[in-house]
Amino acid sequence: MELLKVIGIKKTYTTRFGGNQVQALKGVTFTVEAGEFIAIMGESGSGKTTLLNILAALDKPTAGQVILEGRELSGIKDKELAAFRRNNLGFVFQEFNLLDTFSIRDNILLPLVLGGKSVAEMKKRLIPVVQSLGIEGILDKFPYEVSGGEKQRTAVARALITNPKLILADEPTGALDSHSSDELLRTFARINESGQTILMVTHSVNAASSARRVLFIRDGVIFHQIYRGDATREQFYQKISDTLTMLRTGGERK
Amino acid sequence: MKTGFKTAFYFKLALNNIRKNYRFFVPRILTGAGLLGCFYIVFTLAMDERLAQVRGGTYIPTIMGLGTYVMALLSFILMLYTNSFLMKQRKREFGMYNVLGMEKRHVGRVILHEMMIGGFISVALGLVFGILFYKLSSLLICRLLGVDVILGFYFIRLKTLIPPAIFFILLDTLTYLFNRISIARLKPVELINSSHTGEREPKVKWLILVVGIITLSAGYYIALTTKSPLEALYLFFFAVILVIAGTYCLFVSGSIFILKLLKKNERFYYNKNHMTAVSGLLYRMKQNAVGLASIAILATGVLVMISTTVSLYSGMQQTLDQNYPYHLYISAGYEDKEGNVVQIPRELLAQIVEEAAREYGVGIRSVEMQRYLQVAYMYEKGAFTSTVPRVFDLNFGNVANVTFITRDEYENLTGAKLELDKGEIAVCAISTKFGDRGITNGFLTIDGKTYRVAMTLKSFPVQDRMSTTVNCYGIIVSDNETLDEIYESQKEAYDVRASEYINQLAVLYADTQKACDAGQAMHDTIWRKLFAAYRDQEENIGSWRIDFDSLWDAREYIYGMYGTLLFLGILLGFVCMFATVLIIYYKQISEGYEDRNRYQIMQKIGMGPDEVRKSIQRQILMVFFLPLVVAGVHTAFAFPILEKLLHILLLSSTWLFVGCSIIVYVVFAVVYVLIYAGTAKVYYQIVR
Ligand SMILES: Nc1ncnc2c1ncn2[C@@H]1O[C@H](COP(=O)(O)OP(=O)(O)OP(=O)(O)O)[C@@H](O)[C@H]1O
Ligand SMILES: [Mg+2]
Numbered sequence: 046m047e048l049l050k051v052i053g054i055k056k057t058y059t060t061r062f063g064g065n066q067v068q069a070l071k072g073v074t075f076t077v078e079a080g081e082f083i084a085i086m087g088e089s090g091s092g093k094t095t096l097l098n099i100l101a102a103l104d105k106p107t108a109g110q111v112i113l114e115g116r117e118l119s120g121i122k123d124k125e126l127a128a129f130r131r132n133n134l135g136f137v138f139q140e141f142n143l144l145d146t147f148s149i150r151d152n153i154l155l156p157l158v159l160g161g162k163s164v165a166e167m168k169k170r171l172i173p174v175v176q177s178l179g180i181e182g183i184l185d186k187f188p189y190e191v192s193g194g195e196k197q198r199t200a201v202a203r204a205l206i207t208n209p210k211l212i213l214a215d216e217p218t219g220a221l222d223s224h225s226s227d228e229l230l231r232t233f234a235r236i237n238e239s240g241q242t243i244l245m246v247t248h249s250v251n252a253a254s255s256a257r258r259v260l261f262i263r264d265g266v267i268f269h270q271i272y273r274g275d276a277t278r279e280q281f282y283q284k285i286s287d288t289l290t291m292l293r294t295g296g297e298r299k
Numbered sequence: 300m301k302t303g304f305k306t307a308f309y310f311k312l313a314l315n316n317i318r319k320n321y322r323f324f325v326p327r328i329l330t331g332a333g334l335l336g337c338f339y340i341v342f343t344l345a346m347d348e349r350l351a352q353v354r355g356g357t358y359i360p361t362i363m364g365l366g367t368y369v370m371a372l373l374s375f376i377l378m379l380y381t382n383s384f385l386m387k388q389r390k391r392e393f394g395m396y397n398v399l400g401m402e403k404r405h406v407g408r409v410i411l412h413e414m415m416i417g418g419f420i421s422v423a424l425g426l427v428f429g430i431l432f433y434k435l436s437s438l439l440i441c442r443l444l445g446v447d448v449i450l451g452f453y454f455i456r457l458k459t460l461i462p463p464a465i466f467f468i469l470l471d472t473l474t475y476l477f478n479r480i481s482i483a484r485l486k487p488v489e490l491i492n493s494s495h496t497g498e499r500e501p502k503v504k505w506l507i508l509v510v511g512i513i514t515l516s517a518g519y520y521i522a523l524t525t526k527s528p529l530e531a532l533y534l535f536f537f538a539v540i541l542v543i544a545g546t547y548c549l550f551v552s553g554s555i556f557i558l559k560l561l562k563k564n565e566r567f568y569y570n571k572n573h574m575t576a577v578s579g580l581l582y583r584m585k586q587n588a589v590g591l592a593s594i595a596i597l598a599t600g601v602l603v604m605i606s607t608t609v610s611l612y613s614g615m616q617q618t619l620d621q622n623y624p625y626h627l628y629i630s631a632g633y634e635d636k637e638g639n640v641v642q643i644p645r646e647l648l649a650q651i652v653e654e655a656a657r658e659y660g661v662g663i664r665s666v667e668m669q670r671y672l673q674v675a676y677m678y679e680k681g682a683f684t685s686t687v688p689r690v691f692d693l694n695f696g697n698v699a700n701v702t703f704i705t706r707d708e709y710e711n712l713t714g715a716k717l718e719l720d721k722g723e724i725a726v727c728a729i730s731t732k733f734g735d736r737g738i739t740n741g742f743l744t745i746d747g748k749t750y751r752v753a754m755t756l757k758s759f760p761v762q763d764r765m766s767t768t769v770n771c772y773g774i775i776v777s778d779n780e781t782l783d784e785i786y787e788s789q790k791e792a793y794d795v796r797a798s799e800y801i802n803q804l805a806v807l808y809a810d811t812q813k814a815c816d817a818g819q820a821m822h823d824t825i826w827r828k829l830f831a832a833y834r835d836q837e838e839n840i841g842s843w844r845i846d847f848d849s850l851w852d853a854r855e856y857i858y859g860m861y862g863t864l865l866f867l868g869i870l871l872g873f874v875c876m877f878a879t880v881l882i883i884y885y886k887q888i889s890e891g892y893e894d895r896n897r898y899q900i901m902q903k904i905g906m907g908p909d910e911v912r913k914s915i916q917r918q919i920l921m922v923f924f925l926p927l928v929v930a931g932v933h934t935a936f937a938f939p940i941l942e943k944l945l946h947i948l949l950l951s952s953t954w955l956f957v958g959c960s961i962i963v964y965v966v967f968a969v970v971y972v973l974i975y976a977g978t979a980k981v982y983y984q985i986v987r
Contacts, residue, residue: 126907127906127907128907131904131905134905136903142903143900144578145897146500146897147578154569155901156904156905157569158574159905159906160905161571164565167569
């Protein structure tokens with residue numbers, strides 16, 4: 046089943062002092078099937094964050110359409126947008142974006158609170174999520190009291206607790222050491238196996254190799270994509286780095 | 300050449316910084332200017348000889364002199380306060396300079412230049428502001444004193460221009476030195492990394508909570524239970540200290556206690572309207588409790604200051620009417636060479652007064668001759684005792700002022716008949732508002748001697764002037780012998796401070812305004828005539844003992860005093876209000892910068908712009924209106940004790956005071972709401 050359809054997305058930034066225009070995206074088209082785990086790779090400045098922000102409805106494209114489960118994002122009223130994001134999308138950011146005035150528990154529950162869920166419902170949802178992420182022991186701590194890996198798992202828990210259709214992650218391993226990174230990627234793989242669709246932007250080949258499909262973005266367009274298929278993670282890793290080398294040396298599209 | 304270039308460089312950098320941090324600099328410069336302007340006005344009023352010479356203007360130099368000190372103190376506090384906000388906000392920036400290779404002394408020079416630019420603008424602006432508004436202020440004060448405006452050319456004098464300017468330059472220098480020191484202590488790396496992560500959730504400080512509850516209740520208790528003005532006079536200060544202490548303690552710990560309680564209640568807390576507000580406030584309170592408590596106290600100060608001075612001023616006429624049932628009271632006598640006091644015959648005095656009145660074309664409605672004795676007693680359980688009250692005697696409420704006249708005098712003054720046997724008295728409770736009062740059983744003891752109360756009277760012919768602070772009784776005794784007994788026993792107890800017989804003439808003129816217009820001149824004429832009448836006996840007279848108490852003198856005194864006080868009250872009220880605004884403004888924007896990050900995160904995870912705005916409003920509302928509510932509650936509790944205090948200043952109408960307080964509170968609240976709207980907007984701009 047098609048979950049997300051991205052058709053001909055363009056994004057042009059106009060710099061503040063007029064004139065100078067930066068075309069960050071020049072027509073991006075792809076589809077995401079339900080249950081996929083996709084990594085998006087590309088060089089710095091290639092437009093990955095821009096793309097993700099548009100998918101997250103945090104930003105509006107200059108042209109093109111984003112359709113989530115048959116519903117076009119640009120057709121959603123500004124007022125409903127926040128609720129739409131809350132109910133359909135989960136976010137994991139590089140810099141965690143936890144609120145330091147909330148305990149870990151409250152950070153995770155925040156989307157449900159904003160969605161007006163009952164206390165009983167919150168409790169019911171909280172337990173399985175934190176257990177699957179192994180953070181049930183730190184619920185009463187505050188963000189400054191836990192490690193980076195735990196913070197990121199908290200952010201994942203916050204993203205998962207609303208049962209979103211799609212999880213969007215922007216360099217989720219960017220601020221983690223290799224051990225915590227691996228742990229997080231295993232978590233992603235596991236929740237993906239249980240049916241969760243994930244779209245992850247990353248610089249790291251290691252991170253990308255845990256996905257099922259990798260999209261390569263260059264100069265504002267999807268330049269290339271590869272599927273993992275039945276390959277092992279190590280084989281896929283090799284394939285991705287080969288592709289990257291090829292891209293960097295300016296190879297043509299295959 | 301090189302230094303010139305350097306100076307230009309620093310100058311440019313400083314100017315740029317001011318522009319960049321305009322949200323902090325502009326209010327600070329305006330604060331300096333406003334404070335200097337007010338300081339200049341108060342100072343110049345104190346120094347203006349022409350104002351001191353207008354009718355009732357004698358109080359201006361003293362009261363404004365006092366006001367100058369208050370203004371100096373307020374300016375000092377506010378200038379340092381605004382500076383501390385500025386510095387806190389910019390520490391990161393300074394750390395950055397340091398990392399970029401600027402030495403601390405260079406940063407110091409940048410600050411020096413900023414200070415010079417800002418200081419120059421604010422001093423210049425302040426003086427202009429002061430000069431412009433001085434004229435207006437002197438007009439206003441003349442209006443308040445009820446005198447015609449002095450005309451004439453108003454010129455600016457260096458004598459009043461230079462000291463305020465120097466004072467503010469000193470304040471700027473002082474803040475500069477403070478800043479230099481705090482920069483010297485700065486550790487750049489720490490600063491750059493110092494976001495506010497790692498701040499713990501505050502804990503309830505139980506001891507402070509308990510102390511706060513106790514001190515606040517004690518303060519309120521005193522305010523509510525104080526029975527008399529004299530008691531109020533020395534307990535007021537104590538109550539104020541207790542309430543201030545209580546306010547600080549409760550803001551610091553009580554607020555956190557309540558918020559924690561709210562947080563414990565899951566159904567309340569896990570609600571999108573409450574969660575961010577409660578947890579946000581919990582952190583905010585930790586840093587801001589002291590600031591908010593200060594706002595509450597300042598606001599209370601404004602309310603009390605303005606409402607008391609306004610009610611005093613607007614109650615003047617009533618005060619005068621109540622205290623001067625007659626327009627003029629004269630008693631005259633002289634001490635002869637042997638030291639005996641000889642009274643001027645009342646008939647002669649009356650004749651002179653009437654002649655003088657005729658000369659000035661002022662009609663007389665009545666002239667009464669009164670002979671009475673007035674003694675201050677302690678009253679307790681049906682007994683008046685002449686004992687010197689000790690300072691720490693809490694029963695000030697029982698001090699009573701008793702006026703004695705004989706039966707003959709009473710019949711003389713009223714024309715009514717009164718049957719009194721020896722050992723019997725008639726009692727009138729003239730004004731009994733405080734403490735132990737009411738004479739219940741049929742007997743009354745005066746200095747150990749018991750009299751039978753034959754009757755109680757509704758009114759008393761001799762009115763005691765200007766005694767609104769204690770209970771007043773009038774007693775009629777059967778004859779002169781009894782009166783003498785009473786006189787002797789109090790004389791024994793009080794010795795040199797004992798009361799003497801008063802022989803006076805009370806004059807009621809036909810037309811109050813005419814009498815007051817003629818006032819001073821008529822006064823002089825009466826003296827001239829009196830001295831003329833005694834010219835032939837001059838060798839017998841040691842010294843004159845003359846007591847002349849007139850409505851016009853009292854009017855001048857009261858207008859002068861209350862008018863000047865009102866002016867100062869309004870001005871200081873203004874400055875305090877301004878201070879409140881400033882504190883709130885700075886709090887709001889510096890918090891805006893801190894909160895920005897949090898709101899951005901919340902928006903990312905699905906909080907809509909409307910929800911953000913609502914949540915912000917709720918938080919600001921709480922932070923803002925808590926002090927306003929607290930100030931209202933404080934003022935309400937202070938009301939009983941303030942009312943007693945106002946009795947000392949001769950205000951006796953409670954309703955007038957109630958009315959003035961309510962009006963002042965409403966006006967204050969409106970101004971406060973406007974400020975709120977303004978700062979909320981700035982805050983929202985920053986956060987969004
Ligand atoms: N708000 C903006 N205004 C103007 N230009 C922007 C803005 N945001 C991004 N850009 C430009 O758009 C291009 C794409 O930026 P984007 O942040 O999407 O890159 P990225 O792929 O996420 O890079 P990185 O891997 O470094 O995060 C860049 O050239 C960037 O300078
Ligand atoms: Mg990026």
